[in-house]
Amino acid sequence: xxxxxxxxxxxxxxxxxxxxxxxxxxxxxxxxxxxxxxxxxxxxxxxxxxxxxxxxxxxxxxxxxxx
Amino acid sequence: xxxxxxxxxxxxxxxxxxxxxxxxxxxxxxxxxxxxxxxxxxxxxxxxxxxxxxxxxxxxxxxxxxxxxxxxxxxxxxxxxxxxxxxxxxxxxxxxxxxxxxxxxxxxxxxxxxxxxxxxxxxxxxxxxxxxxxxxxxxxxxxxxxxxxxxxxxxxxxxxxxxxxxxxxxxxxxxxxxxxxxxxxxxxxxxxxxxxxxxxxxxxxxxxxxxxxxxxxxxxxxxxxxxxxxxxxxxxxxxxxxxxxxxxxxxxxxxxxxxxxxxxxxxxxxxxxxxxxxxxxxxxxxxxxxxxxxxxxxxxxxxxxxxxxxxxxxxxxxxxxxxxxxxxxxxxxxxxxxxxxxxxxxxxxxxxxxxxxxxxxxxxxxxxxxxxxxxxxxxxxxxxxxxxxxxxxxxxxxxxxxxxxxxxxxxxxxxxxxxxxxxxxxxxxxxxxxxxxxxxxxxxxxxxxxxxxxxxxxxxxxxxxxxxxxxxxxxxx
Numbered sequence: 001x002x003x004x005x006x007x008x009x010x011x012x013x014x015x016x017x018x019x020x021x022x023x024x025x026x027x028x029x030x031x032x033x034x035x036x037x038x039x040x041x042x043x044x045x046x047x048x049x050x051x052x053x054x055x056x057x058x059x060x061x062x063x064x065x066x067x
Numbered sequence: 068x069x070x071x072x073x074x075x076x077x078x079x080x081x082x083x084x085x086x087x088x089x090x091x092x093x094x095x096x097x098x099x100x101x102x103x104x105x106x107x108x109x110x111x112x113x114x115x116x117x118x119x120x121x122x123x124x125x126x127x128x129x130x131x132x133x134x135x136x137x138x139x140x141x142x143x144x145x146x147x148x149x150x151x152x153x154x155x156x157x158x159x160x161x162x163x164x165x166x167x168x169x170x171x172x173x174x175x176x177x178x179x180x181x182x183x184x185x186x187x188x189x190x191x192x193x194x195x196x197x198x199x200x201x202x203x204x205x206x207x208x209x210x211x212x213x214x215x216x217x218x219x220x221x222x223x224x225x226x227x228x229x230x231x232x233x234x235x236x237x238x239x240x241x242x243x244x245x246x247x248x249x250x251x252x253x254x255x256x257x258x259x260x261x262x263x264x265x266x267x268x269x270x271x272x273x274x275x276x277x278x279x280x281x282x283x284x285x286x287x288x289x290x291x292x293x294x295x296x297x298x299x300x301x302x303x304x305x306x307x308x309x310x311x312x313x314x315x316x317x318x319x320x321x322x323x324x325x326x327x328x329x330x331x332x333x334x335x336x337x338x339x340x341x342x343x344x345x346x347x348x349x350x351x352x353x354x355x356x357x358x359x360x361x362x363x364x365x366x367x368x369x370x371x372x373x374x375x376x377x378x379x380x381x382x383x384x385x386x387x388x389x390x391x392x393x394x395x396x397x398x399x400x401x402x403x404x405x406x407x408x409x410x411x412x413x414x415x416x417x418x419x420x421x422x423x424x425x426x427x428x429x430x431x432x433x434x435x436x437x438x439x440x441x442x443x444x445x446x447x448x449x450x451x452x453x454x455x456x457x458x459x460x461x462x463x464x465x466x467x468x469x470x471x472x473x474x475x476x477x478x479x480x481x482x483x484x485x486x487x488x489x490x491x492x493x494x495x496x497x498x499x500x501x502x503x504x505x506x507x508x509x510x511x512x513x514x515x516x517x518x519x520x521x522x523x524x525x526x527x528x529x530x531x532x533x534x535x536x537x538x539x540x541x542x543x544x
Contacts, residue, residue, distance in 0.1 A: 021415050022403075025411060029415055032412060032413055032416045033416045036384065036388060036417065038381070039382075040385055040427070042381035046378060046427075046431045047434075048433070051430045053426075053432075
């Protein structure tokens with residue numbers, strides 16, 4: 001999402017992601033959308049080189065029953 | 068069993084009630100009836116409860132009375148009335164999340180925290196009001212009705228654990244459970260003048276509790292005193308295989324160090340962000356006065372430069388929102404019109420967040436946690452205001468026409484410690500000129516709730532803030 005999306009653009013792009021949002025609802029997001037956009041703008045400024053989340057894929061343990 | 072007729076039971080702590088129950092001076096039935104009477108007196112004013120379980124509570128109290136009389140006292144929560152934020156499952160009862168979407172959602176099993184409290188002999192009084200699906204910080208809910216602050220009924224309680232805070236503040240209950248993803252235990256605790264502990268992430272099981280943002284959701288106690296939070300933690304904490312994030316760290320006796328005092332403890336005071344110019348002067352002054360009081364009573368104060376810490380709130384939101392969208396995506400597609408407009412638009416604001424932004428937020432979270440751990444190397448706890456602004460009115464915070472409503476400054480400080488997962492505790496540290504409570508936040512190292520609680524309890528022994536009854540409700544009958 002960007003803070004420059006119109007409600008129509010926002011609704012259309014949500015649809016591209018198989019998420020339903022009416023243009024009326026998109027218009028209602030209003031000020032909160034600006035807050036969200038500002039949060040990610042702040043996050044993008046952080047140099048996170050070397051900080052990879054530790055969630056490593058772990059195979060589901062075998063559930064094979066004995067016998 | 069002997070009983071006492073005491074109209075002041077409403078404002079007694081668990082620490083005061085438990086010895087009376089154990090000795091037989093107070094009957095769990097009388098205590099439960101006293102709680103029910105207080106609920107009946109104030110529910111129409113405060114709207115703290117969504118459901119009150121009068122019949123089952125009295126039945127459970129009679130069982131507790133018989134067990135105690137037979138010498139089978141289970142511990143400090145035996146016979147104590149407890150309220151549950153309505154996103155916590157109780158087998159055979161509805162868990163609505165404060166939403167019409169889940170209006171008929173019957174729980175099949177007890178949440179782990181409920182099972183633990185049940186085993187400890189607690190009496191469940193009902194389900195407490197909240198912000199719909201806990202996604203909001205003002206405490207308002209246009210479907211279930213707004214919860215009123217017992218200190219001033221025109222003002223918000225903050226949230227999302229709004230009912231949990233109001234019920235304890237007003238003396239309807241001695242303790243309740245809340246949840247905290249951006250500050251939802253500590254913000255209402257601060258604005259209502261009670262104690263609220265967000266434990267370390269993974270310390271208390273989330274199994275059977277509705278998700279908001281699974282990597283930051285915490286369940287914890289709200290109570291009149293820090294001691295009561297410690298007593299609750301002794302029951303709530305521990306590993307649970309039903310919660311994939313549950314920690315296997317050893318569980319201490321959380322009351323063990325409560326009387327350790329402040330001598331020998333190093334208290335960190337940030338020189339950045341938490342005391343900046345945007346913080347209300349009365350709030351800043353109260354917290355600084357509290358720090359001076361702790362210093363005069365043995366604590367060593369260490370100033371800390373934390374120029375990076377203002378990024379915490381953005382990271383909190385940046386992780387929370389995509390996870391909340393993921394939780395709600397399918398429900399929202401089917402039931403969009405049943406959500407409150409305010410919460411629907413908050414979730415929808417996250418619909419088009421690119422995957423890379425979520426990954427960035429998660430990497431930034433690791434970076435942030437490293438900064439915090441490095442900064443806190445030389446201190447035991449960090450002291451800050453809980454909330455930087457004075458309590459707004461309900462009218463100021465009510466959203467309208469694309470305006471998200473006021474009170475946006477409320478979660479600026481609490482969310483920082485949902486990002487780090489550290490234990491963080493809000494207690495009252497004064498009142499504003501117009502009589503609203505001010506909260507001070509005590510934050511410790513991961514899995515060191517004991518030191519956080521030690522500092523909170525020591526401070527409470529030096530002041531009487533938490534003993535004052537709220538001003539905008541009648542005294543108990």
